Amino acid sequence: MTASMTRASATTSVVLLATTPACRLPCAGGTLLDRINDQLSRLPVRDVQVMTPGGGAGVDLRGIAKIARAATGVLVVLPADLVAHTEALAQLLEHPARGSAALVSSDAGGGPLRPPVRVEGGRVVAAGSSFHTVPEANATFRGVLQAGGADLASLGDVAEELADLADAGRLGPVTPVEVVDLLLVGLVRAGARVRAARLGPLHADRVTGQAGADTALGRLAEVDEEQVRLDTAIKDRDGFFATYFVSSWSRHLVRPAARLGLTPNAVTGISVALAFLAAVWFSAGDRGAQVAGAVLLYLSFVCDCLDGQLARYTRSFSPFGAWMDGMADRLKEYVVYVGLAIGYAAGLPWSDGGPDGIWHLAVAAMILQVVRHGLDFAFGGSRADARRIGELWSKPVRSLLEASDGARPDAPRKGVLRLALAMERESLARWLKRMVVLPIGERMALIAITAAVFNARVTFLALLVWGAVAVTYQLAGRMLRTAR
Incomplete structure (x- = not known):
């Protein structure tokens, strides 16, 4: 009944x-x-x-x-x-x-x-x-x-x-x-x-x-259920910079933000505004402005982490919010590139790529990031499509009268892929593996530190070198996973 x-x-x-x-x-x-x-x-x-x-x-x-x-x-x-x-x-x-x-x-x-x-x-x-x-x-x-x-x-x-x-x-x-x-x-x-x-x-x-x-x-x-809820709102598989230099203290902002009635989308908007302000300061070109822009960019990334933490804490999830967060990340990064290039050019002509080819470097860094994100989204989409097709064509039906279920979904892994999985279990290797792909936290830290200490040309060169290593690593990993 x-x-x-x-x-x-x-x-x-x-x-x-x-x-x-x-x-x-x-x-x-x-x-x-x-x-x-x-x-x-x-x-x-x-x-x-x-x-x-x-x-x-x-x-x-x-x-x-x-x-x-x-x-x-x-x-x-x-x-x-x-x-x-x-x-x-x-x-x-x-x-x-x-x-x-x-x-x-x-x-x-x-x-x-x-x-x-x-x-x-x-x-x-x-x-x-x-x-x-x-x-x-x-x-x-x-x-x-x-x-x-x-x-x-x-x-x-x-x-x-x-x-x-x-x-x-x-x-x-x-x-x-x-x-x-x-x-x-x-x-x-x-x-x-x-x-x-x-x-x-x-x-x-x-x-x-x-x-x-x-x-x-x-x-x-x-x-303490409330504490557990807060702890689970913090990503446990984030990048090194986000884990140790942002989430270690941004977690204390989650409850106050929730009490103030801030929504994750509102925090995303604040993050975008701070990034635009950082670009404005970077465009001034002098050392003090570079430092101020670096600080604003760091705070922008803090809000970028906080919006996800707040969404998980309040469970305020929406497809629009996820899309907005992803688009905001790209917009913030590229507008900062523009601000850095303007500040380095310092009013000089844009012809021939500006001084030291700064505009060529800025465009190259932007294209590299577009390619990297394209690789991620294309691979994720292809895996989802393959999984859907596989499930439609060959659902593994097993008898309910079989007393023992010994089926294993994955075959033993060999070679480089097995090495990568072994690395994931070692603390230092795990962090290096996460950092090598140049996630957004590491990119924001790289931009802020090189811009504040050196100049925009060093920033773009560092992004291109590290980004090239990241693309090579990602391509190798994607091909190995696809082959498996």
């Missing part, structure tokens, strides 16, 4: 499995069911359908199949006996990627309420249950499963097939406790791309008795 409660105009619907006795366990303010319902009321959920005990796992699975086939948007399935941080639920329900995802913990010690999974490349590639085993498991599933709109039909088919198998006793003594675990197994084996939403320091535990519930609730109080 299900009961539906409409909440908002969001695109996410929730099936809340109140099918186990534990969901009626008392806690502060009511029961565990009341608690999780209250948490969902604070998240962007369109409606909540509460499924009550109705005759076993097969009946529950058929109910979910019916809901999935009628659903539009995103569908989340979670058990009401889950004791979790609200922030943990938000990692799925408020994430900008609206595809399929599962809440997992890096703790590889599986158990009856923590089935093992294997995560590779940020995806769940194998999932387990009391019947299905997972070789080389490296994480555990924590009971929250999200199906994106593209996978709703697969979820419905999987749930129906699992119901038939459960009723026939072909999956062993399956109980309603395992319904969401089985759905994850089925979705992964049907070939769906299930993102692994990692808990990190947060907690999400299913319970069976009062003692377990009290312990789980006590663990929640040991974690």
Whole structure:
């Protein structure tokens, strides 16, 4: 049986499995069911359908199949006996990627309420249950499963097939406790791309008795959810300069910016304005103006980092904001090139490329950056197209009756690519690998330092030399990945 409660105009619907006795366990303010319902009321959920005990796992699975086939948007399935941080639920329900995802913990010690999974490349590639085993498991599933709109039909088919198998006793003594675990197994084996939403320091535990519930609730109080939310707003795979010279202190601006009501797009606008001011100062050409321009350019980059941090902290994501951020980065960089070249020319004629060919150098640096960005976007687009075509032509369907899932999505890597992956595990090598591609943080630092200490000609020559190395490295990496 299900009961539906409409909440908002969001695109996410929730099936809340109140099918186990534990969901009626008392806690502060009511029961565990009341608690999780209250948490969902604070998240962007369109409606909540509460499924009550109705005759076993097969009946529950058929109910979910019916809901999935009628659903539009995103569908989340979670058990009401889950004791979790609200922030943990938000990692799925408020994430900008609206595809399929599962809440997992890096703790590889599986158990009856923590089935093992294997995560590779940020995806769940194998999932387990009391019947299905997972070789080389490296994480555990924590009971929250999200199906994106593209996978709703697969979820419905999987749930129906699992119901038939459960009723026939072909999956062993399956109980309603395992319904969401089985759905994850089925979705992964049907070939769906299930993102692994990692808990990190947060907690999400299913319970069976009062003692377990009290312990789980006590663990929640040991974690500062607000601090975790701020920490996760800061990129953990950023460039060296952004990590150590910007994010190390810009994180303290995120909460004040949110309290002031600033939007990520507004911060992007401030970043663009500061870059234009930097270009104006650079165009003056004297040493004091060069230093002032360098400081303004650094502050512009701080705002460039802050807009993303604020977007992740407030979860104010939009396609327009992402496009605006990318376009603003290009605009700021190129207008600074112009300002530097004007300042170096100091009013002299532009003929023959200006003094020391400064305009030729500026245009060459701009073209090189355009080529680099073109390589990135073209490669990303080709990979996305290839993945879509591959999924349409050859979805890897695996039987739900196979007890063990030993399939590995990637063949062993050899040569230079294996060396690159090994380098990624070493701290110094990892940073060098990120810096060699001359990301935007390193570019802004290079421009600011060389302009303040030397002059625009040195700036452009440094950009061209480092940029050429970056293009060579990127091309080699792209060809190796494409060949693999």
